[in-house]
Amino acid sequence: MSTPNTSRLLKYFDALREGAEQAMDADSSVFMMGLDIDDHKGIQGSTKGLVEKFGPERVFTTPLSEDAMTGVAIGAAMAGQRPIHVHIRMDFLMLCMNQLVNIAAKSHYMYGGTVQVPLVIRTMIGKSWGQGAQHSQGLHSMFAHVPGMKVVAPSNAYDAKGLTMQAVRDNNPVLIMEHRLLYATEAYVPEEPYTVEFGKARVLREGNDITIVGVSNMVMEAMRAAELLAEQGIEAEVIDPVTISPLDFDTIEASVNKTGKLLVVDNAWLNCGFSAEIVARVAESENISLKPAVKRMGFAPTTCPTTPSLEDAFYPNPKTIAITAYQLASGKQDWVPADDQCQLAYQTQFKGPF
CATH class of the missing domain: 3.40.50.920 (Rossmann fold)
Structure with missing residues (x-):
């Protein structure tokens, strides 16, 4: 879609938050879950204020159990909800690979189109204050390899918001890859809701x-x-x-x-x-x-x-x-x-x- 005229600069993390907030405003089936998303820093600001606005039933923290909680998110998606599951680091998606690769990505096909899994997975990559071997990896190719799984990589605040809103509306699992060094960068972002089309460079x-x-x-x-x-x-x-x-x-x-x-x-x-x-x-x-x-x-x-x-x-x-x-x-x-x-x-x- 064409870029709307705007003169408002917004930081990347604020754009992620605003995209989720507007998606939740528009659709009561959208909820957010993830480790420490209700922390006072709100995942570097990207979830800040959402629990106060939508309440703990729609925005809530999860136990430190990536595999089980991903199963909860997939089950909710199959039941008609639209979860946004926040994984702070992409490295820890390795703990729920079976859930994402063998269940989330394949269920629509395996059940002849009768099952949908509208799941959004938010996950961060990249260096920052020496996070090292198990907290810095970019593993997006592993997920892009799998049919049924969409992988998006917003490089700026405009796309961070638009891709978030597009991902929530998609009926298939979508992984949003966010680079932590982009979080404080700014771009021109419209206030009104909009989407960024998948598959368009x-x-x-x-x-x-x-x-x-x-x-x-x-x-x-x-x-x-x-x-x-x-x-x-x-x-x-x-x-x-x-x-x-x-x-x-x-x-x-x-x-x-x-x-x-x-x-x-x-x-x-x-x-x-x-x-x-x-x-x-x-x-x-x-x-x-x-x-x-x-x-x-x-x-x-x-x-x-x-x-x-x-x-x-x-x-x-x-x-x-x-x-x-x-x-x-x-x-x-x-x-x-x-x-x-x-x-x-x-x-x-x-x-x-x-």
Whole structure:
């Protein structure tokens, strides 16, 4: 859908909260559950005030039992409710994989369309104050691999609200992947309810020299890298997939056909990941006239570290993205941007265009 005119800046966490609040206002079958969602900080502000407005029957904390509580949420969805189940970290979805993969994602098919599972799973990824091996992982490819499970990755506050409202209305399980470093970033967000369409990527910056596809927070880092590249005369086209499954490959395909070069920057490891899926589809495409040059970036092939110095080497950042894209686009290795030009997106607020 088209972006409504608005001049209101809203933080990412406020947009998540507002999307849920408006969905609950519109439909009494929507409720929210999750560990510590009624805490005084409200999951970094994303659930703050909801229990006071809707009461403890529609907004409530759960025991530390991901598997059992996910089963409760799935059962409620099958019974006609529309639960939003908040998992603070994606890492802990491993404790309820059977519930999500074998029950939530498959029930509609297994029961011949007579059962629906309108379940929304909110979950966070990403580094922050050294959260390390078991609290930083991006495991979205595991869920995108499964038919019946939608996976969305809002990179900004506008999409955070719109995708939340779209997810609540969907009759299938939808996993919303939220990057914790995006929580304080701002974008222009309408006050009125709206949805963001699944399976529709967004071209954030047009260019002819190289296509950069970012995932989640890496969209923002890619935008900063594109600014650095422009100073070197290289115009990068930056694409936000918005949703990982379903994926709008047509937009990526058209861009790669134009630029002839593709860099995919993921918030996860490269092996068997989402970046590999995009590159494989590009390789298989019959609509791309010339074989493109391709490159992928993501987590270093090791367990997530905790110390800042190792984190700097583990995650892509505007500097490493810009260098990789420059080498791919120009064929040269004679440029390195200055460190003071390479702040992360959450350090230099990006507000649009959305």
